[in-house]
Amino acid sequence: MADALEGKRELVRRHPTNELARFSLGKALFDRGEHHEAAEHLRVALERKPDWMVVQILLGKCAWATGDRAGARAAIERARDLAVAQHHEGPLMELEAMLAEMEGAE
Numbered sequence: 001m002a003d004a005l006e007g008k009r010e011l012v013r014r015h016p017t018n019e020l021a022r023f024s025l026g027k028a029l030f031d032r033g034e035h036h037e038a039a040e041h042l043r044v045a046l047e048r049k050p051d052w053m054v055v056q057i058l059l060g061k062c063a064w065a066t067g068d069r070a071g072a073r074a075a076i077e078r079a080r081d082l083a084v085a086q087h088h089e090g091p092l093m094e095l096e097a098m099l100a101e102m103e104g105a106e
Helices: 002-014 019-031 035-048 053-065 069-085 089-105
Strands: none
Touching (some): 019 053, 035 053, 053 069
């Protein structure tokens, strides 16, 4: 697992503006619970491709995991807007549920 993560880090070092490399590293870090570092890479991916809904969702989950409630809500609301615009019904339902859960936790 560590070797796979290091391979993703190396890919980002070689191609720092590649949004897919950034997403791949961000997702791997998210899966390991390294939410702060994951968010850094996910933000770069979103700068390159702002309509990438999956990245927006993960960024919201990172914010929630690190205690940034306002950032999480903003990211998930943005993801919901993307889901509506892109006609993604499954993710839209998940995002609505997440927002309801966030509301209940506040």
